[in-house]
Amino acid sequence: IREVCHQGGASHFEAxxxxxxxxxxWEARRNxxxxxxxxxxxxxxxxxxxxxxxxxAIIRGLAxxxxxxxxxxxxxxxxxxxxxxxxxxxxxxxxxxAYVKGKGIVLQEPSVVAISVTENKIVAVGDEAxxxxxxxxxxxxVMRPLQSGVIADYVVTEAMLRYFIRRVSxxxxxxxxxxxxxxxxxxSVESRAVHDAAIQAGGREAYLIxxxxxxxxxxxxxxxxxxxxxxxxxxxxxxxxxxxxxxxxVEY
Numbered sequence: 001i002r003e004v005c006h007q008g009g010a011s012h013f014e015a016x017x018x019x020x021x022x023x024x025x026w027e028a029r030r031n032x033x034x035x036x037x038x039x040x041x042x043x044x045x046x047x048x049x050x051x052x053x054x055x056x057a058i059i060r061g062l063a064x065x066x067x068x069x070x071x072x073x074x075x076x077x078x079x080x081x082x083x084x085x086x087x088x089x090x091x092x093x094x095x096x097x098a099y100v101k102g103k104g105i106v107l108q109e110p111s112v113v114a115i116s117v118t119e120n121k122i123v124a125v126g127d128e129a130x131x132x133x134x135x136x137x138x139x140x141x142v143m144r145p146l147q148s149g150v151i152a153d154y155v156v157t158e159a160m161l162r163y164f165i166r167r168v169s170x171x172x173x174x175x176x177x178x179x180x181x182x183x184x185x186x187x188s189v190e191s192r193a194v195h196d197a198a199i200q201a202g203g204r205e206a207y208l209i210x211x212x213x214x215x216x217x218x219x220x221x222x223x224x225x226x227x228x229x230x231x232x233x234x235x236x237x238x239x240x241x242x243x244x245x246x247x248x249x250v251e252y
Contacts, residue, residue, distance in 0.1 A: 084174035084204060087165065090181050090214075091194065093146045093237025096126075096160075098168045107168055113156050114142045122156070125163045149183035149211070149238045150190045154197060161201035175204035183238050184210040184252045210249060211235075212242035223247055 088099040091111070098107035109126035116123050118139050124132060133142045145156035169176050178198045182191060191208055198206035212231040213223065221229045221244070229244045242252035 084172065085169055085176040086179075087168055087176045087203075088179045088181075088214075089161075089164070089198075090211075091146065091149075091161075092235055093144065093149055095236065096164055098164060100168060107164060109164070111146050111160065112142060112144055113160050114140055115156065117141055122159050122163075125160055147237065149235065150186055151193045151197065154193055158197040158200050161197055165202045169202070175202055177205045177207075178203040179207045179209060181211045181214040182208050184212055184240055184242055184249055210242070212240050212252065213244060213247075213249060216244050 086101040088101075090097040090099075094111060096107070096109055096111045097105055100106050110130040112126065112129040112133070113122055114124040114129040114132050114136070115121070116139060123140065129142055132140065136142055143153070143156065145151065145153040145160060151157045165176065165178070180194055180198055182194055195206050195208060211233050215233045216223045216229055216231045219231075221231070223229055223244045224247050226246055228250070231240075231242050231244060233240045233242075240252060243250045
């Protein structure tokens with residue numbers, strides 16, 4: 001923690017045992033010597049990796065801060081919330097579903113892309129591209145850029161995501177926050193590819209969540225209790241079974 005603070009630009013570090021004690025230290029130090037507090041606690045080095053299963057309380061706090069107020073907004077009750085839609089995307093091998101907070105599921109289309117080989121550009125996405133399967137000349141290739149729930153072709157996946165995000169977001173001048181579900185057990189490289197594709201496709205912030213955990217939350221299961229919750233997620237490319245307890249996946 002000390003290392004992260006120094007990387008963030010802090011000139012002073014002091015540990016606190018509880019949240020209340022931390023608030024007291026912060027207020028006391030800020031009032032006595034404002035120059036000591038140069039660290040913005042809401043700007044976190046993206047290279048720092050936090051093990052989700054070990055510290056669910058910290059993850060919940062970060063999620064609440066980013067999801068409700070935006071990563072660069074102060075966590076005060078009177079702070080203005082960042083504008084822009086909050087979009088949840090199920091990036092499946094066969095279909096892509098998009099959920100917008102307050103509206104429900106607004107998009108459900110096949111994860112299929114048609115590409116012009118001669119011009120090296122995308123000519124159709126989703127339902128339109130699926131209608132071209134097995135009906136195109138050699139100059140047009142119809143493909144699924146996702147295999148087994150992970151990215152097989154990064155460039156095509158990014159273009160497909162950009163198309164769907166623009167359809168869902170409309171002409172809003174504010175970039176959306178995006179939550180994408182990924183198969184449990186994916187590698188860090190595969191996760192990073194999904195995250196980067198979402199950002200490059202137009203997202204202001206992107207978060208990843210394991211598909212079984214997302215399914216359990218959507219079904220209203222008591223995942224935050226010390227009880228076993230068995231989830232079976234049957235998809236077109238992969239099927240997963242997982243036991244969830246205390247906001248984490250125990251077995252899969």
